[in-house]
Amino acid sequence: MIERVVLIGAGRVGYHLGHRVHAAGLPVEQVYSRRLNNARELALALDCVAVQDISKITPLSACIYILAVSDDAIDNIARQLAYLDHPGRFFVHTSGATPVEVLSRHFQHSGVLYPLQTFSRERKVSFQEVPICIHTARPTDLPVLEEFSQQLSDKVYRVDDDQRATLHVAAVFANNFVNHLYTIAHELLEQKGLSFELLRPLIAETSAKVEKHPPAHMQTGPALRDDQRTIMRHLRYLSKSPEYQDIYRLLTRSITKRSADQ
Amino acid sequence: MIERVVLIGAGRVGYHLGHRVHAAGLPVEQVYSRRLNNARELALALDCVAVQDISKITPLSACIYILAVSDDAIDNIARQLAYLDHPGRFFVHTSGATPVEVLSRHFQHSGVLYPLQTFSRERKVSFQEVPICIHTARPTDLPVLEEFSQQLSDKVYRVDDDQRATLHVAAVFANNFVNHLYTIAHELLEQKGLSFELLRPLIAETSAKVEKHPPAHMQTGPALRDDQRTIMRHLRYLSKSPEYQDIYRLLTRSITKRSADQ
Numbered sequence: 001m002i003e004r005v006v007l008i009g010a011g012r013v014g015y016h017l018g019h020r021v022h023a024a025g026l027p028v029e030q031v032y033s034r035r036l037n038n039a040r041e042l043a044l045a046l047d048c049v050a051v052q053d054i055s056k057i058t059p060l061s062a063c064i065y066i067l068a069v070s071d072d073a074i075d076n077i078a079r080q081l082a083y084l085d086h087p088g089r090f091f092v093h094t095s096g097a098t099p100v101e102v103l104s105r106h107f108q109h110s111g112v113l114y115p116l117q118t119f120s121r122e123r124k125v126s127f128q129e130v131p132i133c134i135h136t137a138r139p140t141d142l143p144v145l146e147e148f149s150q151q152l153s154d155k156v157y158r159v160d161d162d163q164r165a166t167l168h169v170a171a172v173f174a175n176n177f178v179n180h181l182y183t184i185a186h187e188l189l190e191q192k193g194l195s196f197e198l199l200r201p202l203i204a205e206t207s208a209k210v211e212k213h214p215p216a217h218m219q220t221g222p223a224l225r226d227d228q229r230t231i232m233r234h235l236r237y238l239s240k241s242p243e244y245q246d247i248y249r250l251l252t253r254s255i256t257k258r259s260a261d262q
Numbered sequence: 263m264i265e266r267v268v269l270i271g272a273g274r275v276g277y278h279l280g281h282r283v284h285a286a287g288l289p290v291e292q293v294y295s296r297r298l299n300n301a302r303e304l305a306l307a308l309d310c311v312a313v314q315d316i317s318k319i320t321p322l323s324a325c326i327y328i329l330a331v332s333d334d335a336i337d338n339i340a341r342q343l344a345y346l347d348h349p350g351r352f353f354v355h356t357s358g359a360t361p362v363e364v365l366s367r368h369f370q371h372s373g374v375l376y377p378l379q380t381f382s383r384e385r386k387v388s389f390q391e392v393p394i395c396i397h398t399a400r401p402t403d404l405p406v407l408e409e410f411s412q413q414l415s416d417k418v419y420r421v422d423d424d425q426r427a428t429l430h431v432a433a434v435f436a437n438n439f440v441n442h443l444y445t446i447a448h449e450l451l452e453q454k455g456l457s458f459e460l461l462r463p464l465i466a467e468t469s470a471k472v473e474k475h476p477p478a479h480m481q482t483g484p485a486l487r488d489d490q491r492t493i494m495r496h497l498r499y500l501s502k503s504p505e506y507q508d509i510y511r512l513l514t515r516s517i518t519k520r521s522a523d524q
Contacts, residue, residue, distance in 0.1 A: 071492060097484075097492050116460055118467055118482060122475070125467065131460050157460060166454045167461075169496045170447040174461050175468045176483030177513045178440050183477040183520070185432040192428045198378055198393050198419060199429075199436050200473060205380055205387065206437045207469035211462060213384070215445040220380060221438030222359075230333065230359050234431045243516055250512055251439045254505055258445070 002090060002148040003062040007031045007046075008077060010038040012119040013094050014068035017152075020127035022046045024151045032057055054080050061088035064148060066113065067103075068094045075102050082106040090144065096133075096168035099161045104137035111136035111145045114164055115153070118175050127152060133159035133167065184244055216258070223255035264352060264410040265324040269293045269308075270339060272300040274381040275356050276330035279414075282389035284308045286413045294319055316342050323350035326410060328375065329365075330356045337364050344368040352406065358395075358430035361423045366399035373398035373407045376426055377415070380437050389414060395421035395429065446506055478520070485517035 005026055007018050010033035021028050028046040033039035036052040043050035051057055054077065057065075065081065067074055074093050081091070091107040096114050103110035114133040117125060132153045136142045142158065149156045159167065182203065186196050209218045222230040231252055238245045267288055269280050272295035283290050290308040295301035298314040305312035313319055316339065319327075327343065329336055336355050343353070353369040355362075358376050365372035376395040379387060394415045398404045404420065411418045421429065444465065448458050471480045484492040493514055500507045 163454050170450040173443045174447040177443050180517050181435045181439050185436040188432040192425050203469050255442050
């Protein structure tokens with residue numbers, strides 16, 4: 001049974017996760033960050049102690065140590081925490097891209113708690129609706145992590161390392177790349193003195209459509225219709241930006257190919 | 263003053279536009295479609311007459327004839343309607359990609375009424391929030407079309423042919439291409455037996471973020487961080503699909519370049 005939480009990392013994931021743990025009525029005992037101000041600010045909100053020195057992290061029983069740090073830092077921090085290993089302690093990271101092995105080398109009970117969402121400090125997230133993908137090095141540990149995670153979210157999924165790697169790649173397409181296309185659209189509009197407001201309802205509807213329908217069924221536009229006249233006109237329009245032309249060409253080809261294959 | 267509407271085309275745009283005109287209390291007098299069933303179905307809903315023979319379209323005064331047909335068909339239909347030209351009649355098309363000139367050749371009063379949204383029959387759209395971009399061949403006609411459009415939407419923008427062409431390209435990025443990235447993400451998940459449900463909160467949040475913030479400020483992910491280890495891992499993961507690898511590589515390069523430029 002997990003009765004308390006130590007939070008390693010006070011970045012965006014640590015911030016939102018910490019607040020959710022607190023709101024769920026589970027005590028967060030300590031917040032560690034190498035930036036003391038970050039640790040202090042979050043510790044204040046969560047009513048606990050801030051730590052900047054990693055060797056000062058308290059050994060506790062019935063405790064989960066959550067490493068909400070950047071992918072690159074997990075390995076190093078895990079090494080430094082290895083002395084805390086104990087049958088009453090659970091160690092998880094929150095990374096989509098990192099196998100559990102990085103932790104299971106050092107700890108008897110280890111796993112992954114990957115919240116599949118994009119977090120910003122400026123925005124509140126309804127954490128209860130955030131899918132949490134869990135995995136443990138030992139199968140017998142899974143129910144423990146599952147019970148804990150279900151206190152944080154209504155959507156807890158068992159997802160192994162291999163599946164989580166897939167999710168992470170898919171999330172790059174559906175989030176990072178999508179946002180970059182918004183950025184390009186924004187830039188094209190700005191060049192002509194047009195407001196991004198004009199596109200917002202379209203963006204909202206495009207994403208709302210796939211709430212209910214498979215995205216492939218929702219495809220529209222010149223590429224799907226193989227409307228060469230419009231495609232050529234758009235490519236000419238983009239002629240001053242070979243980079244955007246390449247993106248236009250490649251995505252158009254991919255849409256056309258997919259529709260021809262079906 | 264525009265007092266009545268004749269709708270040429272009963273496709274997705276005609277359908278939603280017709281319903282909005284009707285709901286706004288303006289009479290739709292006729293619906294034309296070369297597919298009689300489509301015309302009949304929409305005419306029934308709008309309480310008017312269906313026409314399949316284009317030469318049977320009634321000459322009316324204080325009337326706007328809205329050509330809500332595919333880009334390729336506008337020119338041909340405009341020719342066939344040329345005999346209707348009259349000082350009391352307004353002719354507009356609804357295309358983002360077509361200059362007004364296709365109509366102004368034939369009609370004294372012509373323009374464009376471009377609703378910037380993606381329409382599907384399955385989905386209700388709150389038309390009052392759909393941006394309508396208007397343009398007229400004669401500047402003196404603009405207030406007439408503006409007054410009419412403001413009865414349909416709260417967001418009417420004056421957007422000339424050149425700006426509208428920009429909007430159309432930008433909409434392809436923000437809608438068609440974004441939806442294709444959703445499709446790719448869906449496919450990657452399916453290959454591993456994972457549900458698309460897992461990504462839906464991420465998709466919703468990604469689009470909700472740009473309601474308030476410029477998309478460039480919302481960018482996150484391995485490309486922005488120039489996290490070569492993760493990028494290489496993702497590219498290896500996609501090695502069975504050179505097409506998706508190309509898309510990944512190109513968009514990653516574009517994000518990295520943009521962040522380096524700033």
